[in-house]
Amino acid sequence: MMKTSTSTQDYLKRIYELTECGEPASTNDLARELNIKPASVTGMIQKLAAEKPALVEYQKHQGVTLTTSGKRAALEVIRHHRLLEAWLVQTLGYSWDEVHEEAERLEHAISEDFERRIAAALGHPTRDPHGELIPTEDLKMPADDSTPLSALRPNQSATIQRVISQDPDLLRHLESLGLIPGIQIEVTEYSSFDNNLTVKVGKKQNVLGLNITTKIFVEIL
Amino acid sequence: MMKTSTSTQDYLKRIYELTECGEPASTNDLARELNIKPASVTGMIQKLAAEKPALVEYQKHQGVTLTTSGKRAALEVIRHHRLLEAWLVQTLGYSWDEVHEEAERLEHAISEDFERRIAAALGHPTRDPHGELIPTEDLKMPADDSTPLSALRPNQSATIQRVISQDPDLLRHLESLGLIPGIQIEVTEYSSFDNNLTVKVGKKQNVLGLNITTKIFVEIL
DNA sequence: AAAATAATTTAGGTAAGACTAAATTTAATG
DNA sequence: CATTAAATTTAGTCTTACCTAAATTATTTT
Ligand SMILES: [Mn+2]
Ligand SMILES: [Mn+2]
Ligand SMILES: [Mn+2]
Ligand SMILES: [Mn+2]
Numbered sequence: 338m339m340k341t342s343t344s345t346q347d348y349l350k351r352i353y354e355l356t357e358c359g360e361p362a363s364t365n366d367l368a369r370e371l372n373i374k375p376a377s378v379t380g381m382i383q384k385l386a387a388e389k390p391a392l393v394e395y396q397k398h399q400g401v402t403l404t405t406s407g408k409r410a411a412l413e414v415i416r417h418h419r420l421l422e423a424w425l426v427q428t429l430g431y432s433w434d435e436v437h438e439e440a441e442r443l444e445h446a447i448s449e450d451f452e453r454r455i456a457a458a459l460g461h462p463t464r465d466p467h468g469e470l471i472p473t474e475d476l477k478m479p480a481d482d483s484t485p486l487s488a489l490r491p492n493q494s495a496t497i498q499r500v501i502s503q504d505p506d507l508l509r510h511l512e513s514l515g516l517i518p519g520i521q522i523e524v525t526e527y528s529s530f531d532n533n534l535t536v537k538v539g540k541k542q543n544v545l546g547l548n549i550t551t552k553i554f555v556e557i558l
Numbered sequence: 559m560m561k562t563s564t565s566t567q568d569y570l571k572r573i574y575e576l577t578e579c580g581e582p583a584s585t586n587d588l589a590r591e592l593n594i595k596p597a598s599v600t601g602m603i604q605k606l607a608a609e610k611p612a613l614v615e616y617q618k619h620q621g622v623t624l625t626t627s628g629k630r631a632a633l634e635v636i637r638h639h640r641l642l643e644a645w646l647v648q649t650l651g652y653s654w655d656e657v658h659e660e661a662e663r664l665e666h667a668i669s670e671d672f673e674r675r676i677a678a679a680l681g682h683p684t685r686d687p688h689g690e691l692i693p694t695e696d697l698k699m700p701a702d703d704s705t706p707l708s709a710l711r712p713n714q715s716a717t718i719q720r721v722i723s724q725d726p727d728l729l730r731h732l733e734s735l736g737l738i739p740g741i742q743i744e745v746t747e748y749s750s751f752d753n754n755l756t757v758k759v760g761k762k763q764n765v766l767g768l769n770i771t772t773k774i775f776v777e778i779l
Numbered sequence: 780a781a782a783a784t785a786a787t788t789t790a791g792g793t794a795a796g797a798c799t800a801a802a803t804t805t806a807a808t809g
Numbered sequence: 810c811a812t813t814a815a816a817t818t819t820a821g822t823c824t825t826a827c828c829t830a831a832a833t834t835a836t837t838t839t
Contacts, residue, residue, distance in 0.1 A: 344826065364787055377827050379788055384825090398787060398834065428649060429675045439669055446667040448660055454650045565796065585817055598797050600818055605795090619804065619817060 338406065339388070343445040346414045347371060348381055349392060352403055353411035361400030409476050416472040417444040417452055419465035424455045426466045433466040433512065434505035467508075468499030468518035468554070484557055486522075487550035489534065494523045495555035502552050514543050516553060559627065560609070564666040567635045568592060569602055570613060573624055574632035582621030630697050637693040638665040638673060640686035645676040647687045654687040654733065655726035688729075689720030689739035689775070704775035707743075708768055710755065715744045716776035723773050735764050737774060 341349070351370045355362035364382070368375040385407070386395040392407035403411060421440040425431040431439065456462075456474065463471055463479065470479045483498040497520045502508060511517065515538045525542060526535035532547045562570070572591045576583035585603070589596040606628070607616040613628035624632060642661040646652040652660065677683075677695065684692055684700065691700045704719040718741050723729060732738065736759040746763060747756035753768045 342825075365785090373826090374828060375787065376789080376829075381826075383788095429672070429679060431675075435671075439672060442667045442669075443664070446663045448663075450656075451650070451660060454652075458650060563795075586815090594796090595798060596817065597799075597819080602796075604818095 349411040412472040412476040419471040422465045434508035437503045483554035486553040494558045570632040633693040633697040640692040643686045655729035658724045707774040708771035715779045
């Protein structure tokens with residue numbers, strides 16, 4: 338495969354994330370995620386589609402998806418990112434709200450050798466500090482069977498698996514409530530008017546809005 | 559201070575190294591060290607001199623030196639590089655011939671926070687794995703009082719302080735001979751014809767040419 | 780279905796940082 | 810000191826990746 342630039346890697350990573358739901362990624366969504374103007378995104382997408390082998394599949398006005406090569410390159414970056422986050426937390430005492438920004442830069446700078454060394458040093462972890470799955474060494478994304486907390490109803494118990502947010506403020510808030518991966522919770526109340534859930538964590542009860550419950554993914558017990 | 563690009567950081571670092579002897583760095587030397595064509599180096603030097611504040615002092619055809627700002631930026635990168643090398647060796651088991659290349663990329667990607675964390679984790683080391691001095695947190699380069707091994711003569715004993723080479727082959731060779739920082743040696747013979755020195759390391763004797771003895775710096779006992 | 784709105788693409792430009800070829804300046808040599 | 814050689818700079822291009830403004834296409838709404 339050809340060497341990919343930092344920019345290309347960031348595009349492919351975002352396209353991977355946006356297309357996980359099965360839909361192609363739109364120019365606008367991509368532009369928002371990358372903090373790049375839509376016009377520039379169109380240009381870059383056209384270049385990625387013109388590479389040989391092509392990194393993305395693209396039809397004007399129809400959005401963009403990853404080719405096999407593009408997906409491989411995306412998973413490589415995602416593996417770097419998530420291993421780095423785990424490594425920074427475990428060995429340098431970063432907190433889960435601090436790691437993302439650092440990993441965002443380092444992911445493009447480390448070698449495959451570095452990747453292997455930290456994976457081995459951490460005992461080949463399967464999840465990062467936010468509970469996100471780490472692509473395997475041969476670049477397969479493990480299957481994920483988690484459910485959004487927002488789908489639970491009273492009397493259901495679950496274990497928190499992952500939190501999909503990079504917002505440090507939200508992450509610190511969740512940590513202060515004890516809502517972190519591995520923790521067991523129980524839903525005690527549900528309001529159909531505002532979709533709030535009352536969730537028991539340890540002995541405390543917290544009322545959580547949709548903004549939070551759609552970002553916490555759990556395994557139902 | 560303004561943010562410096564990866565390219566700028568590499569230029570400043572090389573200029574620092576080339577001007578350590580007191581002489582301005584020439585366009586050609588810089589081009590050779592950076593693997594960039596002399597014409598491009600001239601262009602970049604002119605840009606660095608035009609920044610405000612200027613990062614380099616430059617007079618056409620007279621070579622280039624660092625300003626106070628430029629030296630500070632250079633020492634920042636050098637501190638990153640050397641701390642990273644120490645950290646890669648200590649925590650990930652890199653050997654001293656492997657670290658340089660990895661550090662060369664990471665030095666531009668880590669945050670000041672990352673720098674502080676690895677410095678603290680390593681106990682604020684003063685030298686990197688090759689024995690090179692690490693600039694302090696407030697960006698002063700400690701004084702170095704070492705002597706090139708080539709200046710020693712029979713019956714002088716010394717401790718190896720630093721090895722100035724990034725050539726993996728040479729580094730592996732030196733390691734195989736036991737010529738690494740901290741080791742005590744004794745010069746037993748000198749040939750004025752080829753400037754070879756015979757050096758006792760432990761129980762072994764090795765005849766070393768100028769190519770090696772000028773790259774090993776020692777503290778005379 | 781036409782008009783209005785939103786999303787997307789094209790066109791034209793900029794900035795960084797590199798290269799080649801040609802011109803110029805300095806240094807070395809007979 | 811006049812020539813030649815070496816080092817350096819200028820001029821003109823190229824690539825990557827971004828931007829703004831204008832044009833186009835798609836999607837809603839009336
Ligand atoms: Mn992250
Ligand atoms: Mn990134
Ligand atoms: Mn080094
Ligand atoms: Mn570098």
